[in-house]
Amino acid sequence: MATVEEVPGNVIPGEPIQNPNEPSGALTPFAKKWIRRLLYLSFLNFIIAGTLALFLRTDQAGNPNIIGPLGTPAVFGQLLLAHGLGMFIGWQFPFAYALTLYAFPKYMGRKIYAEKLIPVVFFLFAIGFYLVWLSAFMGFGPGWYFLTPLWNPAAWSAGATWTATDALIFFGGMMITNASLIVFAYVLFKTAFSSSYKDKYNSSPGMLSTMSARFAAAIGFDAYMPSAVRDRIQGYPIAAIAAVVTTLDMVISAPPFLVLLADGAWVSAGNPAFLNNLVAKNFLWINYHPIVYFAFFPLIGMYYTLIPIFANRKFASSRWAKVPWPMLLISGVGVYSHHLFMDTSQPFSLQIMSESMTMLVSFASGISVFTLFALIWRSHYKWTLTAKFLAASILGWIVGGVIGVEQGNIPTDVYEHNTYAVVSHFHFMGLDGIILAAFGVLYWILPEISGKQWYSKTLGEIHLWGTAIGGFGLAGTFAILGFMGVPRREYAPIQAALPFTQIYYDPLIAALFFALFTAVAQLPFIWNLLKTMQSPTTTKSNMLPELETTVPTPLPTPITRELTPAFSHASMTSNQAAENINLSGTLYTDHGDVNSFTNQAESSLRDSQ
Amino acid sequence: MSPDAILLGDLGLNAAFLAVVFGAAVIITIVAAGLLIWSTKHPEEGDSHALAKYEKHWVVIILAIFVIFALSTISFLPYPYAHANVHPNLTIDVTGQQFAWTLCDAPYWANASTSLTNPSCFPNSNVTYIPIPVGDTVLFNVTSHDVTHGFGIYQCTDVGCTTAAILDQVQVMPGFYNSILVTFKTAGTYYIRCLEFCGYGHYTMFTQLNVTVTST
Structure with missing residues (x-):
């Protein structure tokens, strides 16, 4: 078997991104089963939360002369909470759990540490999050970012529309949800750092195997070290680095957030608050900003993993692929005070820190985008469905990043803070960046972890273009509204007493149109997923590791896996696999086998259409 | 005494200006995406990974953009x-x-x-x-x-x-x-x-x- 360094394929020199040494069975059937369930749960929540957003749109686009708002102002607040947290937590948490739990065995070759805890993570999350949605259903509606003391009915001078019990259920649910995060972090960090694994990350001749060396490798900090040291550190795969960085950010920011939740529960039970309003706002955003990155960072890790495969090219330098990650680790939390730029009572040092951190995260993003751009430029890029999803998502990342930079600068934020420009930013980033990338990854990995071929590639293409057109149209319309100064989170933005609000009507209708367009585009996805789930298992999921012992890389699962019978993993012996691979013309040795396998599958796919 | 400019908007650099900047960035991004797609239709033979050697230049450029952006606006903090x-x-x-x-x-x-x-x-x-x-x-x-x-x-x-x-x-x-x-x-x-x-x-x-x- 070739060593990593001898492989001229899609790997960073000296970096085990494609992990040729994955021990058989690292991604166990048990892990696959729970990863699958986490993914199904996440996309179920996505569909529900997205549907709720349609009612937000109809409320805002409702014109008294036509249909009128369909909801009520109180329900609008509940929808703000249910939609926002449905996406940021209900969709994102289980997806991030699933992706990171997939990445470690897949790209690092380590079986998940204490994988029996994955069901604990699943059920803690499900119980906690559905309590949050239950609270919204019962009337709790301070919005997805629940500013203190708005959530407290006793603080209202106008009479609250929910009770302290509703608030208590909410805080209880959020705490249980965060408990799932803590269990997950334990599993992930043990997988990343435990000394019990007997592999090259812990014991390679001549290499440093101290905890500090492993930690440096796990956050990509080895890229900053002098070569004499760097060469003695066993680099971690980028997908694993991304998982560690995002989980570290979540854990670092969890304690203050848990204090905030405890304060909320304590007050809801009839006790006096122990946090003042400004500290509470800090404790909220110090966690709520890293939440935004929870799934995004692992997805960036997947960019670094999959795009080299599509481009049939290695990175020019492993350092540039790692350089952004320590920056992202620091700035992931450090940017949080930009949510308080318009609070003049916030200490100035925090404001300047967060403005600088926002520039830093933008800088790191800029490096990543260029690295990926350079990798694709004039390459033999395979525009598979997943590749298209990833490309569209990078567009969302760039455009959302630009408007984010405007909001990350204090003097320019004056004109965009709490307007639809912010909504535009996180829809470009969230819907057009994160969600599109997540769909691409889902199309890529589901066949492997389910053993089922996607039902239809055509439906996948319709899903791609529908979601991209609707998503970019929606976020773009939000940008127009933002630059017009339309405040976010208004039940009825058009007011007869405010003459300048009359021009909001057309863009609000356009936003409704694009929201409906995006929603309709999910129907082929739902159908495709349901038919796929109903289909018989055509690929024995536990056959993959066996195959990989002969083709010594984790197989990048081709989209839709519409393999000919000759390519069915279940029906193919290792020798047959190698023979079929060679038929396609080997591009590279070893890794080339995988690429040719992938490419042959893609060719087969195209031939079938 | 009233100053001439406290906020960027006092210089006319308000939301309309930011919209123009954003629009220009979107256009540049779309053009770059188009060029990228075009480039994959015309792959280089030698696979020299030509663009990667400009990574350091790019880092300097975007660092300069962010530093200049932050420093040029620092006088207009909206804090009394x-x-x-x-x-x-x-x-x-x-x-x-x-x-x-x-x-x-x-x-x-x-x-x-x-x-x-x-x-x-x-x-x-x-x-x-x-x-x-x-x-x-x-x-x-x-x-x-x-x-x-x-x-x-x-x-x-x-x-x-x-x-x-x-x-x-x-x-x-x-x-x-x-x-x-x-x-x-x-x-x-x-x-x-x-x-x-x-x-x-x-x-x-x-x-x-x-x-x-x-x-x-």
Whole structure:
């Protein structure tokens, strides 16, 4: 078997991104089963939360002369909470759990540490999050970012529309949800750092195997070290680095957030608050900003993993692929005070820190985008469905990043803070960046972890273009509204007493149109997923590791896996696999086998259409 | 003495300018994406990975962009303490309460409960009649009686006020006083709107503020 360094394929020199040494069975059937369930749960929540957003749109686009708002102002607040947290937590948490739990065995070759805890993570999350949605259903509606003391009915001078019990259920649910995060972090960090694994990350001749060396490798900090040291550190795969960085950010920011939740529960039970309003706002955003990155960072890790495969090219330098990650680790939390730029009572040092951190995260993003751009430029890029999803998502990342930079600068934020420009930013980033990338990854990995071929590639293409057109149209319309100064989170933005609000009507209708367009585009996805789930298992999921012992890389699962019978993993012996691979013309040795396998599958796919 | 410029908007660099910058960035991104797609249709034979050698140049360029952007705007921080040389002509205290604004002439602002009954205040009114001469710089001190709000000042940009733009804004938080300095350069109608979700009546929380041409 070739060593990593001898492989001229899609790997960073000296970096085990494609992990040729994955021990058989690292991604166990048990892990696959729970990863699958986490993914199904996440996309179920996505569909529900997205549907709720349609009612937000109809409320805002409702014109008294036509249909009128369909909801009520109180329900609008509940929808703000249910939609926002449905996406940021209900969709994102289980997806991030699933992706990171997939990445470690897949790209690092380590079986998940204490994988029996994955069901604990699943059920803690499900119980906690559905309590949050239950609270919204019962009337709790301070919005997805629940500013203190708005959530407290006793603080209202106008009479609250929910009770302290509703608030208590909410805080209880959020705490249980965060408990799932803590269990997950334990599993992930043990997988990343435990000394019990007997592999090259812990014991390679001549290499440093101290905890500090492993930690440096796990956050990509080895890229900053002098070569004499760097060469003695066993680099971690980028997908694993991304998982560690995002989980570290979540854990670092969890304690203050848990204090905030405890304060909320304590007050809801009839006790006096122990946090003042400004500290509470800090404790909220110090966690709520890293939440935004929870799934995004692992997805960036997947960019670094999959795009080299599509481009049939290695990175020019492993350092540039790692350089952004320590920056992202620091700035992931450090940017949080930009949510308080318009609070003049916030200490100035925090404001300047967060403005600088926002520039830093933008800088790191800029490096990543260029690295990926350079990798694709004039390459033999395979525009598979997943590749298209990833490309569209990078567009969302760039455009959302630009408007984010405007909001990350204090003097320019004056004109965009709490307007639809912010909504535009996180829809470009969230819907057009994160969600599109997540769909691409889902199309890529589901066949492997389910053993089922996607039902239809055509439906996948319709899903791609529908979601991209609707998503970019929606976020773009939000940008127009933002630059017009339309405040976010208004039940009825058009007011007869405010003459300048009359021009909001057309863009609000356009936003409704694009929201409906995006929603309709999910129907082929739902159908495709349901038919796929109903289909018989055509690929024995536990056959993959066996195959990989002969083709010594984790197989990048081709989209839709519409393999000919000759390519069915279940029906193919290792020798047959190698023979079929060679038929396609080997591009590279070893890794080339995988690429040719992938490419042959893609060719087969195209031939079938 | 009123300064010429406190905010970027005083230089005309407001939301409209930011929209132009954003639009230009979107166009550049689309062109770059188009070129990228084109490049994959014309792959290089030798696979030299030619663009990668410019990574260091790119890093320097984007670092310079961010540093210049941050440094060039630092003089326009919307915080009164960043403009110690500015002495406001008028101080107005503002109290937010679900779902209305109360604006008062200083010095009554120090006691919010008093200000609600003070004749210099306009509690829960849709129109506030505090005369503000054109060109005056006003210090707004804002707080809340109940929950969090957002204090946003909109300036009409035409005679009929069919369009308006954000002039300045600040968050409103019970137990704290946040402040902004605003120079009213033109006479006319201004509107104050709530910019932070504060409950079911959030969207109805606004008042009108008239700036008049008077001698100081």
